[in-house]
Each structure stands twice: as C-alpha cells, then as structure tokens.
Amino acid sequence: MMARYGYARISTDEQTHDPQVLELKREGLEEIITDTLSGRIPAVERPGLSSLLKRLVKGDSVVVAKLDRLGRDTVDVMGLVRNLTEQGVRVRILNIGIETGTPNGQLFLTILAGFAQFEREIIRERTKAGLAAVRLAGVQLGRRPVLTSSQRTHVCELKKAGRSLAEIAKIFKVSRSTVWRTLKCGV
Structure with a gap:
C-alpha cells in the first residue's frame, strides 16, 4: 500500500x-x-x-x-x-x-x-577568481612552512656537515620527513 x-x-x-x-x-x-x-x-x-x-x-x-x-x-x-x-x-x-x-514533474x-549544475559552476568560478585575487595580492595559500627560510638553509648546512636526518629533525623539533622535503627542495 x-x-x-x-x-x-x-x-x-x-x-x-x-x-x-x-x-x-x-x-x-x-x-x-x-x-x-x-x-x-x-x-x-x-x-x-x-x-x-x-x-x-x-x-x-x-x-x-x-x-x-x-x-x-x-x-x-x-x-x-x-x-x-x-x-x-x-x-x-x-x-x-x-x-x-x-511529465510536468519530470520537466521540473x-x-x-x-x-x-549552473550553481556548481558559478561557485567554482567564484572560488577560482577569489584564489587568483589572493595570489595576486601576494598571499601564500596552503599551510605555512614549518621551518623559516633561515632554518631551511641551516638544515642544508647541517646535512652537508654530515648530520643524519634524525639528528637534524631532533634539533629543529620536526619530523624526519620535513627535513627530507626541505633537502629535496633545496631550501
């Protein structure tokens, strides 16, 4: 029923x-x-x-x-x-x-x-335009780097001096993967 x-x-x-x-x-x-x-x-x-x-x-x-x-x-x-x-x-x-x-309901x-679909596209366009405006204003999007520019330089110096990833990570109180990514990017 x-x-x-x-x-x-x-x-x-x-x-x-x-x-x-x-x-x-x-x-x-x-x-x-x-x-x-x-x-x-x-x-x-x-x-x-x-x-x-x-x-x-x-x-x-x-x-x-x-x-x-x-x-x-x-x-x-x-x-x-x-x-x-x-x-x-x-x-x-x-x-x-x-x-x-x-039939009228199906048309509706x-x-x-x-x-x-139109609403999704408008939202997508507005989001892209907003992100582009933020980038033009010089704002860096995404997570902030864990290490400052000078710390990243120091990481590279320590590695050249023969320190291990674990030792460097312990010095800066970050993970080994953070140190690895820093070395991979070359500061």
Missing part, C-alpha cells in the same frame, strides 16, 4: 511549523514529520527527515509545502529529489504544484538539475 508523508521544516525555535502543517493537512496528510534545523544541515543529519527516508518504499510520496523546506541550496535539494525518484518515491511540492511522478526535475 502506498503511503503519503508530509514533511515540514523550520530553521529556528522562534519560527513555527503551523503554516506548513496546515497546508499539509489540507492536502489530506495525517502523518507529518517535522524538523527544527537549518536547511544547511544535510538531509541524513536531520532526525525527522532521516527517519522518514529510512521508511520510504517504492510507491510512497513525500509532500512538502515549499521546495526550500527540503534543503537550502539547489544542489542538495536536487540530490535528495533525484535519490527519491530513483527509489520510486514521488515528491510533491504544494506551492508550485509539482509532483515528480508526472530536469530544469532543477540544470540550475544545480
């Missing part, structure tokens, strides 16, 4: 589930699962949604009042909706009148996938 579940999420205790729950009850849903967590929290870490996802079987439906109740960004929502659709679970979004098991899913 196919089951229909409602899902409502709010981000803070100052908000209330009431408007979403009212819409879901108007839809004829008796079982409504709620969460009070930010949409940034992945679906599997939201107690209510996580327990619901474990119960769903092929033919079931998940109904939400608004798409953003499933997650904060397109990529996450798209992943969740795609996984449910692949399991044969329909997702119905009341405020836009879409259900994934219909395709458009949503396009937006998700």
Whole structure:
C-alpha cells in the first residue's frame, strides 16, 4: 500500500511549523514529520527527515509545502529529489504544484538539475577568481612552512656537515620527513 508523508521544516525555535502543517493537512496528510534545523544541515543529519527516508518504499510520496523546506541550496535539494525518484518515491511540492511522478514533474526535475549544475559552476568560478585575487595580492595559500627560510638553509648546512636526518629533525623539533622535503627542495 502506498503511503503519503508530509514533511515540514523550520530553521529556528522562534519560527513555527503551523503554516506548513496546515497546508499539509489540507492536502489530506495525517502523518507529518517535522524538523527544527537549518536547511544547511544535510538531509541524513536531520532526525525527522532521516527517519522518514529510512521508511520510504517504492510507491510512497513525500509532500512538502515549499521546495526550500527540503534543503537550502539547489544542489542538495536536487540530490535528495533525484535519490527519491530513483527509489520510486514521488515528491510533491504544494506551492508550485509539482509532483515528480508526472511529465510536468519530470520537466521540473530536469530544469532543477540544470540550475544545480549552473550553481556548481558559478561557485567554482567564484572560488577560482577569489584564489587568483589572493595570489595576486601576494598571499601564500596552503599551510605555512614549518621551518623559516633561515632554518631551511641551516638544515642544508647541517646535512652537508654530515648530520643524519634524525639528528637534524631532533634539533629543529620536526619530523624526519620535513627535513627530507626541505633537502629535496633545496631550501
């Protein structure tokens, strides 16, 4: 037998589930699962949604009042909706009148996938531009070197003087591999 579940999420205790729950009850849903967590929290870490996802079987439906109740960004929502659709679970979004098991729903899913890809590309471009700007400003990215420039020079001098990697590492209180990488790079 196919089951229909409602899902409502709010981000803070100052908000209330009431408007979403009212819409879901108007839809004829008796079982409504709620969460009070930010949409940034992945679906599997939201107690209510996580327990619901474990119960769903092929033919079931998940109904939400608004798409953003499933997650904060397109990529996450798209992943969740795609996984449910692949399991044969329909997702119905009341405020836009879409259900994934219909031709209109499939069109919506395709458009949503396009937006998700677009969002990923924009984030990637912004990240690259930000890193390039930081490099142009002369900021060195990554971990700071364990040894200063003068210490690296001293490491090379000690090695030329016949000291072992272990001895040099002990002097500078670093690992042997740090000394080895310093010698390999030639200061």
